[in-house]
Amino acid sequence: MKLLFLSTPVGCLGSGQGGGVELTLQNVAQEMRKRGHEVQVVAPVGSVLGDIRIVGIAGNLQVPAQSQGRDLPICLPDNSVLANMCEYVRQEQTNYDLIVNFAYDWLPFYLTPFFRCPIAHFISMGSMSVALDRIMTDVAQKFPEAIAVYTLSQAATFPFAESCHILGSGIDLDLYQFCPQPGESLAWLGRIAPEKALEDAVAAAKITGIPLRIFGKMQDRDYWQQICQDYPDAPVEYGGFLSTVELQRELGQCRAMLMTPRWVEAFGNVVIEAFACGVPVIAYRLGGPAEIVRDGKTGFLVEPGSVTGLVEAIQRINEIDRYACRQQAEAEYSLAALGDRFEIWFNQVRQS
Missing domain, CATH: 3.40.50.2000 (Glycogen Phosphorylase B;)
Structure with missing residues (x-):
């Protein structure tokens, strides 16, 4: 054609x-x-x-x-x-x-x-x-x-x-390397805009004390500045908008990825990008991610808007087999x- x-x-x-x-x-x-x-x-x-x-x-x-x-x-x-x-x-x-x-x-x-x-x-x-x-x-x-x-x-x-x-x-799975031994940080990946509710992930990072690495397009700088003002002591770092090669290298080193949209996410390509690197996903039980993440096997699903739910899931992240995440990406995506x-x-x- x-x-x-x-x-x-x-x-x-x-x-x-x-x-x-x-x-x-x-x-x-x-x-x-x-x-x-x-x-x-x-x-x-x-x-x-x-x-x-x-x-x-x-x-x-x-x-x-x-x-x-x-x-x-x-x-x-x-x-x-x-x-x-x-x-x-x-x-x-x-x-x-x-x-x-x-x-x-x-x-x-x-x-x-x-x-x-x-x-x-x-x-x-x-x-x-x-x-x-x-x-x-x-x-x-x-x-x-x-x-x-x-x-x-x-x-x-x-x-x-x-x-x-x-x-x-x-996704092109050849571009994503499986990482079996991550560091301590969590990840959040997406456009930095209000409908993505990044502040929920930042709040969870502050409560747990676990560093949160943020990647994605800075679409709404005023929104970002407000988050920084509201959570001045949160252990967060903005890593910028990276190419696929750079992103998978950084993402793979993270213990888990948080996905916190307040709207119905149509799919969530970032979920399968994380899986390809062996990174479990903790997502709100809303929209596309709720159809992708296998609760308790490749991540956890929590109630939308529940920072407490995010914190509880973070504390259980070692229950997830990172290889199962990569296997799901290979089998389905x-x-x-x-x-x-x-x-x-x-x-x-x-x-x-």
Whole structure:
């Protein structure tokens, strides 16, 4: 197949601004090329995706959906990079067998009936907007095969849940080294933004006295500064936004990873990245992580918002066999398994 991928419009690929969908797009593109498919990616100018071909499109970035209210009207910035990307796709569509949309935004869904080339929409987050839910529901009704998500928990946030293909995620396991003997630190990995509730992990680190190493995109600096003011004595260290090679080296040395979102996490690629390094995950029993973490075997699930639950799980972390974490990653989240699921879905969209 000749595949044209439409990237997230909230930031350049490689910046981390797009969150987990950046990793998913890269891994799917990599695996499709390995299988002999032709892949080209349309993304904001400045994007980097290894040796995968990118058409960089100029324009102003889109405001992330998770930072807006559910009832706000749809809007595009002047000289919108998303509108410009969609126009490029419109002009080039006859050269491709399938357009694959990774942009969590109203415009690509609205335009779907106007394109001659079939469009497959991979939705990377749960329900965020009434207007966006409505247009996605429209597409699900008119094109029943066209929508896929990560997990059942994510699908359940939408009115069209039964129409969603559940594809999960996957990573290149060769890039992650298993670490059987960690140090003393805990880890927290993700975008530093309010919906990720980093302060809960910091509070748990302060109570236990165990150092917490924080990695990820600094998306909301005011939020970070507030955490530092609220927990001045907490044993925390911000390690920055790292490449996969650097991240797995640092992450593997940690005893466990904490995952503390206050929203429904669609999947949580960081969970399987931790597992690949042999790192158990302590996560809130919410969204995608609750479908991934095997409570008592590859980590612990605690009630959302319960710092006490986090502390109790941290105290039990030595009960987890780190090799079991790596085994789960290998069995369920390889690129080959991910490629099988996406390839089947792509063919279903083309034939529908």
